[in-house]
Structures are given as structure tokens and as C-alpha cells.
Amino acid sequence: MKIPKAVQNLVESFEKLPGVGQKTAQRLTFYLLHVPQSELDSFARAIGSLKNNTLVCSVCLNIGEKDPCDICSDTQRNKDTICVVEQPLDVLALEKNGKYQGVYHVLHGKIDPLNNIGPDEIYIGKLLDRIRDSKNSHTISEVIIATNPTMEGEATAMYITKQIKSQIPASPAGRLSLKSQIKITRIGRGLPVGSDIEYADEVTLQRAMEGRQDY
């Protein structure tokens, strides 16, 4: 196979991306050969400077431009509701409709024993610290656990719930007063809008029945 070194290098770089195989990597690389050099340069600059110009928010661990991030430093946001998500992309998805007015906590992963990721590998401890720290000032009233409705996401949600319930009363204040009680909720699971009951899988249908609401 006689592929120029420069082409081969870029094919190999593309192949490292998730969901990009050899064929796709080659297709992308040969496409870029037809692109003006100025556009290649700006692409290269965007990749090189990606991490220099972003940082992780020390409060919610989301990716942002400053610390604390735009959402955490927004005074219009309800700081008493924390939505726990797996990835920064989940924040983007939830922010799209602009309805949620609380703040976030990004775990940067999920408990996934098959891939050797335990509770200590993701930012669950930071979430517990954040809840514990704010307990005395009663600032947090609800934790919405919005991990993915997958096996690992559900396990992570269950673990977090258990940890919050067990650790919060164990704090120096002793028994939780009614006021400092934190509501823990799980994001609703059921039929996605626009879907078809006929084609829904059994578990989704069961969840949808369990999650039925007064009409």
C-alpha cells in the first residue's frame, strides 16, 4: 500500500476517534486534501487550542471558559436544585430547551465495573462534598439524578442515592431536620415523544406504566 506519510498520519489520528474506522478515516483525510490550506490551518488551530482555552468548573465540573462556569455563576439560576449528569454533553442537551433553571453536577463517567470504573473513578465524592458543604445553609433542596437510563446509569443513580441518604444524616448535625431534608429524584423514564407503543421494548413500557401520572 503506497500511501503518503502525511496522509497516513492523519488517517491514524482520525482512527483514534470514537466511531471512526479505517474506511471513514481515509474518507475524511482524502476529503481534507480538497480543502483550502487556510481551512486546514484553522482546523489544526481549533484542535491544538481546545484544551488551552477551556477549563473544568470547580463547582459543577462542567467544561467552561471560566471558573466558576457561566451556569454556576449565573445569579438567575436556582442553586437549590442540582441535576447530576454523566457527561458535559448531557448538560448541552438539557440546556437546549432552556426550561431547567437549576445547576448541574457532571460526573464525567458512570460506574462501569466491566471497564474497571468504580465510584471513586468518577466525581461522586465531589457531589457528596458539595451537598454536605451546603447542608448547614440549607441551600440544596433537590438532587435530580439524570444519568442515562442504561444498566450502568441506573447503577450509578442507585449508588448516588444510597450515598446521599447514608452520608447526610451521619454529618455532625446528627439527625436531619425536616428543613435540611434533600429530595432525591430520578429523571422520568418512559416513552419518548413521537414514538410508537407498538415498537417500544418491554422494559421501557414497564417504566412508562410505573411512571404514569395523573391527567
Place this chain on the structure above:
Amino acid sequence: MKIPKAVQNLVESFEKLPGVGQKTAQRLTFYLLHVPQSELDSFARAIGSLKNNTLVCSVCLNIGEKDPCDICSDTQRNKDTICVVEQPLDVLALEKNGKYQGVYHVLHGKIDPLNNIGPDEIYIGKLLDRIRDSKNSHTISEVIIATNPTMEGEATAMYITKQIKSQIPASPAGRLSLKSQIKITRIGRGLPVGSDIEYADEVTLQRAMEGRQDY
């Protein structure tokens, strides 16, 4: 939507790639946030230097590191057979099994009137020049037209065939001598290996019947 500028820039760069939508671009970008800076730098370098270290072969128009390219300058190759393909990637695909011993001609496109690409926008003229130039020395005996078996690819193949047939005898030498007659062939179309007659479409089956061979 509160996306850091650096992230947004890279998402936009990824979105320009063929087959990459907004969701995929975001997924790739957020994936790269977890990658070490050294790897990002080498990715950026690979993109920036892609075109600096490659050039188009003046003989076959394939992408290579030198001019003429490795294939054209290979003395082991039969220069009397030219395989005409649409894209450099097609050369890669044909070279994979190492069976073809001739040389190539890359059109860098196909006749595609719906996208305003006519015969003059792709390198058909260069192919005709190449055939005409070599006619007196009788070096080219066969032109294999290996454009894709799509509507546009077939139209391109038909156009090239017509052009070769009409232009070659019109050269100063007058009528073609038997020796300088150039065989024009089209790459075989039929059932791909491993496929199922049951699931083949009608046109493919028709082509397969037309292209049947003695056993």
C-alpha cells in the same frame, strides 16, 4: 447555549467534514477533551501539514509524495494498461489485493450534471492527452474504466469511451492501425462475493446475467 468558544470552534470544524453532523461533531470534540495535549498536538500537526507533504502526480493525478508517484515510477508496472478511477481512494482499494499490475488515472470526480460537474471539471482531458501522446509509441493497449457503477459513474464511463474512440482516430496519423488500437474495457459488474442472490436488486442481477462468463 453556553459552549466555550474553543469547543464551539472545533465542533464547527468537525461539522464541515462529510457525514459528520452536529451531534457527531460534539461527541468527537468532547472526546478530544479527555485526550492528552501531546496527542492533540500531533493531530493538529497532521492536519496542518497534510497538503504540504503531498502532491498530485503529474502522470496519473493520484496523491503521492513525489512526482511521478510511486506507482507511475515503478518499472515493474505495466505502463500499457491504464485503470481509470474517480478518486485516489479507489486506487487504494484496488491496490489492496496487489493483483493489478498496470497504472492508474485518477479523474478526481465524475460527470455529475446535478452538481454542475461537467466533463471539463474532471481530468478527462488529461487522460485523452495521455492516450494520444503515447499512441505513436503504442505504449497503451488497454484502458480499464473503473468508475463507480452508479448513474454518474456509468455516464462518465460512457463519455470517456466515446471520447477515446472519437479522438484517437482523428489524430494526424489518420486511421488507426491494428497495432495502435486501444482496447477499452469496463470493470465487471455483478454480484459481490459473499452476497445473496435472493437479496440482490434487479439491476445488479441483470448486470450479473449480462456479465456471465464461461465456466
